[in-house]
Amino acid sequence: MAQLTFWFEFGSTYSYLSAMRIEELCRVAGLEVSWRPFLLGPIFRAQGWETSPFNIYEAKGRNMWRDTDRRARELGLPPVLKPDPFPQHSLLASRLALIGLEAGWGQDFVRQTYLRQFADGNSIAAPSDLQPVLEGLGVEASACLEAARTDIRIKDLLRKNTEQALEQGLYGAPSFTTSDGELFWGDDRLEKAIAWTLDQQTHAQG
């Protein structure tokens, strides 16, 4: 089964829009999704930014909130709310996602965490923010939170995801990479990334 790699950052509004729909889109297309949480912070700092460009460039930020809200409504999602602060620290959520992706509840955790943040406007940075999300999924919240705090393998996995993101030329989220090395950036390129992967598959078979 051909694969599409989905690189997402919990603080990213456009990653939210992709996270809510990628699984269904790829299922219909017959593609497997590899979910890869990573941290934009180090990548932004490498570009000289101490926060999101949507905070640094005011007009760009204003339009981003408007644009994601328009798009969310179009997708049948609730109006987009801005958590305070924006962006939220995403380290803990990213580690929990990695734990969950191995355990089978990762995708649901990602979607529920995004909804908490951008549909409800709540914080996702602290253990107490994510505990109810974990409980809602029926998993052992305190064990997961403890693992996120202490499991060196999980910490390394996230660090490596971020390093690999940089190595593969990622500079924003969401991004989509294909097995033949093509990079697509932005929620608005999700359909293009799927179409590209299907085309490659056809060529490989033909």
Added chain:
Amino acid sequence: MAQLTFWFEFGSTYSYLSAMRIEELCRVAGLEVSWRPFLLGPIFRAQGWETSPFNIYEAKGRNMWRDTDRRARELGLPPVLKPDPFPQHSLLASRLALIGLEAGWGQDFVRQTYLRQFADGNSIAAPSDLQPVLEGLGVEASACLEAARTDIRIKDLLRKNTEQALEQGLYGAPSFTTSDGELFWGDDRLEKAIAWTLDQQTHAQG
């Protein structure tokens, strides 16, 4: 007839992609396009950038060239070539576009100038670059070039376009604005801007 305002900058690759298709898309949708050339230079400088962000941020620039090339092929346009230097100075081309838009040959001039730049990879900055474009359209090249150099009304028009772009919250090109004040940024939002305008029209009539 409902109107969509198309803000474009000659140095912008994504503006090129929109310029090549907006007229036909809007004709089918029953919308009139108001073509507004403006200069991104002053807007970028206001954000602290001395050149295009595609030059400042290397990974972002690399993906932009790849992305626009993929998209150009999809639209049946030639492979995208990078002029040297990039971005090209767009002052002269913008003034000529304004002259042409009043005289009736402006849209053709815009498209031919973009093709010269991004399909052929040629310069568009100097009078000698644009003279063949004007001649190809059958207009009096030397009179137009002289007007672009001296006509204070045309110079003011371009300055006002750029000021209005800033006032309306534009921060990149292409951008599309609607009569009810909605702003869409990016070639990938052209269809959304058209759909928004049609929706507004329906509501106004209903």
